[in-house]
Amino acid sequence: MELGAQLVTVGREILTGRILDTNSRYMAQKLNFLGIPLMRIAVVDDNVDDIAQELIQAFSRPMSIIITLGGLGPTFDDITLEGVAKACRRQLVLNQQAREMVKSKYSWFLNQGAVDHDRLTPEREKMAWLPEGATPLPNSVGAAPGVSLVHQGKTVFSLPGVPAEMEAIFEQAVQPRLVRLVGRRVLLEESFLSGCKDESVLAPLIKEVMAQVAGIYIKSCANQYTPDENLQVVVTATGDDKQETQIRLQTTLEILRNALKIS
Numbered sequence: 001m002e003l004g005a006q007l008v009t010v011g012r013e014i015l016t017g018r019i020l021d022t023n024s025r026y027m028a029q030k031l032n033f034l035g036i037p038l039m040r041i042a043v044v045d046d047n048v049d050d051i052a053q054e055l056i057q058a059f060s061r062p063m064s065i066i067i068t069l070g071g072l073g074p075t076f077d078d079i080t081l082e083g084v085a086k087a088c089r090r091q092l093v094l095n096q097q098a099r100e101m102v103k104s105k106y107s108w109f110l111n112q113g114a115v116d117h118d119r120l121t122p123e124r125e126k127m128a129w130l131p132e133g134a135t136p137l138p139n140s141v142g143a144a145p146g147v148s149l150v151h152q153g154k155t156v157f158s159l160p161g162v163p164a165e166m167e168a169i170f171e172q173a174v175q176p177r178l179v180r181l182v183g184r185r186v187l188l189e190e191s192f193l194s195g196c197k198d199e200s201v202l203a204p205l206i207k208e209v210m211a212q213v214a215g216i217y218i219k220s221c222a223n224q225y226t227p228d229e230n231l232q233v234v235v236t237a238t239g240d241d242k243q244e245t246q247i248r249l250q251t252t253l254e255i256l257r258n259a260l261k262i263s
Contacts, residue, residue, distance in 0.1 A: 003009070003182055004039040004063035005031050008054050010071040010080045011161055012046050023069045023166055030170065034178055035185030035238045038152065039063050046071060051083025059087065059152050065178070066154055067139065070161030072144040074123040082157055088151045096204045098128035098136035098145045105143045116178040128240050137173040141165045146173060186245045189236045191252060197229035205259055206233075215239050 007027055013019045024041050025069035031038050039061070044050040051071075058066045066191030085092050106118040127144040130136060137146030139160065144203065146169040147158040157174050159166045195204050199222045206218045221232040235252050 002062040002064065004037045005065040005067060006040040006058045006061065006063055007038065007042070008066065008068045009041065009043045009161075010046060010051055010068060010083075011043070012077075014043050014070075015045060023161065023163055026163070026167065027067060027069065027170070030175065032186055032236075034182065035187050036065065036178065036182060046077040046079060046226070048079050048082045048086060051080055052086040055084060055087035055156075059154060064154055065181070066156045067174075068156070068158040069166060070159075071105055072127060072147070072158060072160045074143075077124075078144075081134075084134075084147070084149065084156060084158060088156075090132040090147070091168060092129045093132050095128055095134065095136055096129040098130055099125065101136055101138060102128050102143055105139070109143070137169050139165055139169055140172060141168045142221070145248070147229045148177065174179040176219075183240070185238055185240060186242045187236065187238050187248045188242075188245050189234060190249060190263070191232055192253070192257070194231045194233045194256075194260055196231050196260065197225075197227070199231060202231060202233070205256070209252060209255050209259075212255065213248055215231065215245070215249055216252050218252070218256070244258055 007024050009021055009024055014021045021043065028038050042054050044054050055066065068080050068084065071078045082092060103120050106115060106124060109115040110118040130147055131149055134147045134149040137148055139145050142160060142162055142165040144160050146160065149156045159169050194202060199220050202220045206220060210216060210218055215234045215238055219234045221234060223229065233256065235249060237245050237249035237252065239248065
């Protein structure tokens with residue numbers, strides 16, 4: 001199975017443009033840092049069938065990690081886990097560990113004066129209904145636990161849409177699991193100004209150099225066509241050994257700079 005990831009962001013507020021999807025950007029940067037290629041980002045409506053269909057398609061692709069973002073809360077349209085369960089052909093069940101997490105968090109909220117009571121209402125308990133076989137992930141910021149599930153050899157992580165909650169669960173619970181899953185890879189990156197204003201001129205050179213040096217990715221960053229444009233080039237090298245990866249990065253930079261006649 002190919003090492004790679006897909007994000008499935010859930011929320012009508014993103015599709016309507018009411019909010020900006022900063023979660024996908026954060027996750028893309030984190031996965032890139034871990035050396036996990038992000039193959040696809042999909043945004044779907046708050047609809048069980050849409051969520052399930054996107055996940056079914058993700059399961060058919062040769063990637064090992066799927067991350068859903070949003071839709072884990074107490075409201076009627078927080079239905080991501082229903083979509084996950086449907087895609088995996090599993091039942092939603094009341095997870096006792098997740099229930100204790102939710103109960104404990106509302107008791108803490110009450111002590112902080114953030115809520116008026118800590119009773120486990122149906123809306124609150126809803127956040128503890130997980131796909132059968134799933135593992136709840138602690139949420140140190142909010143009430144809804146994150147979720148981890150293995151299906152067809154792929155690992156699915158479901159995280160809340162509130163950025164602070166999503167980031168906390170990822171850094172405290174998901175990132176360590178990803179490191180164990182794929183190993184800690186080295187990712188080194190360096191950028192420089194090319195002295196070139198036309199991306200079409202850089203394109204064949206970039207293609208040639210990427211064919212010469214394994215494990216590197218070169219991206220030219222275009223802004224706009226102006227007489228004084230100076231395109232930035234970003235070189236990324238990934239590998240398992242820092243010294244070897246550094247050598248490939250510097251080799252690539254040297255080839256590019258020599259070809260572009262810049263120091």
